[in-house]
Amino acid sequence: MRLSQSLIPTLKETPAEAQIASHRLMLRAGLVRQMASGIYAWLPAGLRVLNKISQIVREEQDAAGAQEVLMPTIQSADLWRESGRYDAYGKEMLRITDRHDRELLYGPTNEEMITAIMRDTTKSYRDLPRNLYHIQWKFRDEVRPRFGVLRGREFLMKDAYSFDLDYEGALIAYKKMMLAYMRTFQRIGITAIPMRADTGQIGGDLSHEFHVLAPTGESGVFYDAAFEAGDSLTATDVEAFYEQMTTMYAATDEKHDLDAWAKIPDERKREGRGIEVGQIFYFGKKYSESMNFAVTGPDGSKIFPEMGSYGIGVSRLVGAIIEARHDEAGIIWPDAIAPFRAAILNLRQGDAVTDQICNDLHEKLGADCLYDDREERAGAKFADADLMGHPWQIIVGPRGAANGVVELKRRATGERFELSVADALAKVLA
Ligand code: ATP
Ligand code: MG
Secondary structure (H helix, E strand, C coil): CHHHCCCCCCCCCCCCCCCHHHHHHHHHHHEEEEEEECCEEEEHHHHHHHHHHHHHHHHHHCCCCCEEEECCCCEEHHHHHHHHHHHHCCCHHHEEECCCCEEEEEEEEHHHHHHHHHHCCEHHHCCCCEEEEEEEEECCCCCCCCCCHHCCCEEEEEEEEEEECCCCHHHHHHHHHHHHHHHHHHHHHHCCEECCCCCCCCCCCCCCEEEEEECCCEEEEEEEHHHCCCCCCCCHHHHHHHHHHHHCCCEEHHCHHHHHHCCCCCCHEEEEEEEEEEEEEEECCHHHHHHHCCCEECCCCCCCEEEEEEEEEEHHHHHHHHHHHHEEEEEEECCHHHCCCCEEEEEEHHHCCHHHHHHHHHHHHHHHHEEEEECCHHHHHHHHHHHHCEEEEEECCCCHHEEEEEEEEEEECEEEEEEHHHHHHHHHHH
16 A cells, blocks of 8 residues: 555644543554544554454454354344343443334344344254354443543444353353453464453353453453463363463452462562453353243253353454553554554655665555655654554665665564565565
8 A cells, every 4th residue: 555645644743632542642643533422433554453353353253163143233122121131221322213213222232132133043952052243333322431442432342142052061162262362362462361350231150351451451450470471372272271261360350359369479469450352251041031042952841041242342452452562653563463564665755766666565565565655754754654553664765775775674673674675575474
């Protein structure tokens, strides 16, 4: 993509409304624009990040055996009356009346809807287990939307729902999702720690939240330093992995257990703040019973399925990743989800040799690179590339270009390499 032809409106000034780094940087790097309180438009570079995260989430859900569906954003109020949550949900639910005076709502979550779909389609014990997910916009009329996409009102969530015949099956579904989540975060390139958590509005008795550590996080968190080692995914089978994850101590302040905490050696105790990027719940028959969804068992008896639900805040993740990975100059994207893998900085636009090398690199790197071909000073190009946080910068200046040499900069470490065009290309693509 050529920067001169793209809608990537970077800002030099710090926007006054943004209180924390990720919000400031998302606006300054031209990723999003606020359209109303807690409601954002995603511009080309921001959308590329959102799509890359969604794709990793999708691949790991598929690998765990969940099937993708797409449920609507608008739901009928009657569905929520069945579960009893229509009144319970309160003011966070955006309620809508259509032209025929029918009551609708913009979905804050989908337990009721997926249960209705299963009830309509699934009659026999032979048709379970099932796990269904979608990646869809949600709306919650938060009292205080803030910190940009971290606490928006409209936000993108991956939500999965599992249906099993018995508790043992439901527990396996829960464990598989925990493993899928840890793989997802690892592939994205961030550390998220699973913590024992309260179940809140969704209900139920077993739940974990996944927290990205950042000083600006809204939750106080307590955890064993073993989680920092980054080797938390050594176990390969689900049972061993779950055992490993849940025997190490990690809890949000709401679930903090002082007795268990006291048993951890002092040098391994860590306290900090976390941003909740996902949560998984086991809640048994809460919705299958209240909404009368049963399958016929082998002996003709009625079985109300055991359920769980599993959310990842896809749009919140974008902010959380930046919160965890930035410096004074800008964003430091992990490779897997950067809007562009590399930027090409042409330091002398219009010079035959630099233009030639840049065009050639642009062609070879394809859509996943941003070519800064603007008529701008070198300093402005450096600043914008650091701000946007591309993992690699290929800097093409007239002196090096004359000898077929370019400079390659790694954003995360600041390392610089003088390389031939071919070697630079190979390193970026490696
Ligand atoms: P929070 O405690 O932060 O309000 P929640 O526990 O109500 O979130 P869940 O119902 O667990 O949220 O939703 C699943 C995921 O959706 C959360 O882990 C979070 O990543 C994301 N999410 C929830 N609310 C918002 C929001 N207002 N803006 C952005 N993402 C959100
Ligand atoms: Mg939650």
